[in-house]
Amino acid sequence: MRYWCEHAWLDSSGVRSSVLVDVADGKITAVVPDSPCPPDAHRLPGLVLPGFANAHSHAFHRALRGRTHADGGTFWTWRTGMYALAGKLDPGSYRKLATAVYAEMALAGVTCVGEFHYVHHAPGGAPYADPNAMAEALRQAASDAGIRVTLLDTCYLAGGIDQPLAEEQLRFSDGSVDAWASRVSSLRSDSVLLAGAAIHSARAVPRAALPSLVSAWPSGPLHVHLSEQPAENEACLAAYGLTPTELLAEAGALSPRTTAVHATHLSTKDISLLGSSGTGACFCPTTEADLADGIGPARELVDAGSPLSLGSDQHAVIDPLLEARAVEHGERLRTGRRGRFTPEELYTAMTAHTSLGWPAGYADLVAISLDTPRTAGCLPSQAMLVATASDVHTVVAGGRVIVEDGRHRAGDVGQLLTEAIEELWR
Structure with a gap:
């Protein structure tokens, strides 16, 4: 298969024009700028980017959208509603909901998602006949x-x-x-699912258990919720005399394979520990704003050595372009300076598939229209500073077109979401 891109963002040289992308077995085999469009190529007008990576998702939270935002309260009161929703899930309803949520992500240009999965068993804690039935529902949903x-x-x-x-x-x-x-050892990785691991948080995994957890998962992606709320830091300091970051460092959990999700309320020492260990930081700005978490030190973390990735977390919004822009806007609001991140840095954060353990080279392409009411007149190199998910017209994942002309191959995603969510709230 061949794709011809009117404009494409290339890691090595920024935005180039008339880029021909050759694909075989789902992988990119050649990228040639300044190429005429061959008659057998699939034309991708506008700006083409690598597929977006949603590095932090709780798929079932999508059923809370539009149901929790007007009630006031805090993260901790929001959590009560989230637990009530979690109690309604079973493997069948979770597959139905997650399929619709992942299709919504695909419409927004996401080709790879990190699912922070903790709804493992039946209500009350009894395992399903297949102990990984809920994980298998997510595998099928992604497929x-x-x-x-x-x-x-x-x-x-x-x-x-x-x-x-x-x-x-x-x-x-x-x-x-x-x-x-x-x-977890019985989970199999394949072309759709890569098995990874997560420490829920400093509050949900005791200090004594952390080293054995790290030893039990010696390679592959390891993610952790970190310092999302000041109360988490205060409890950790009171119990252990350590911040959550220091607790993870003590346990040997910080490394280039680790991603700290949120990383909002950090000390100078925390930033140094994360950066010097090469631990990544995943920001979820629309969720962090919706839950009144705060604005994390993104620029300081990147400068210290932490690669940045982005996630939609509770899915109050599914739009990687808005998440990236919100990182820059958060920096501007807290520092009073513009241009804290270059478009190239934000593109890199949006496409951080390595934080999820997938190798480079997949034929994942996202084409953004440059002639919509939002993007008309913009420079291709600055399209991500004005575009939204509504401007995504074609998405290619693993060499296959899954979204064309703004429609997912599964059909009406809004209807799929409506049916799955209404079933849960009956």
């Missing part, structure tokens, strides 16, 4: 939507520091690191 998923299977052992699990949290837990590791 149905035409994207890849890194299943970040999450270890969740406590209801808080020195607190037992609440009733609604029992289905998240395997009871011990060994039981969690045994279940």
Whole structure:
């Protein structure tokens, strides 16, 4: 298959024109700028970018959109509604919902998602006949939507520091690191799903369990919620005399394969520990704004050595272009300076597939129209500073077209979402 791009962003030389991309077996075999369009090529007008990586997703949270935003409160009161929703899921309803959510991501240009997965068992904590039935539902959902998923299977052992699990949290837990590791070891990676791991947070995995968890998952992606809320830091300092970042460093959890999600409330030492270890930072700006989390030190983390990635987390918005722009806008709001991140840096954060463990080279392409009411007149190199997901017209994942003319191959994604969400809230 061959794709001809009117304009394309290339890592080595920025935006180039008339770029021919050759594809075989789902991988890119050649990229040639300044090429005439061959008659057998699929034309991609506008600006073509690599497929976007949504590095942090809780797919089931999408069913909360439009139901929690007007009630005031805090992250902790929002969590009550989230637990109530989690209690309604089973493998069948989760596959249906996640398929629609992943299709919505595809419409926005996402070709790979990191699913931070902790709804493992039936309500009350009893395992399903297949202990990974919920993970398999997510595998099938990604396959149905035409994207890849890194299943970040999450270890969740406590209801808080020195607190037992609440009733609604029992289905998240395997009871011990060994039981969690045994279940995760049976997950198989394939062309759709890559098995990864996650530490839910400093409050959900006790200090004594962290080193054995790291040892049980010695390679592959390892993600962790980190310092999303000041209360998390305060509890960790009170219990251990360490910040959550220092706690992870003590356990040997910081490394280039690790991604710290949110990384919002950090000390200067925390930033240094994350950067010097090459630990990545995944910002989810639209969620962090919706939940009143705060604005994290993105520029300082990148300058310290932490690669930046982006996620949509609770999916109040699914739009990687808006997430990237929100990182820059957050920097401007907290510093009073523009241009804290270059467009090239933001493009890199949007396409950080390596944070999810997938190798480079997949034929993942996102074509953005440059003649819409939002993008008309913009320079191709600055399109991501004005475009939204509504401007994505074609998406290629693994060499296959999954979105064309703004429509997903699965059909009406709005209807799919409506049916899946209404079924859960009946």
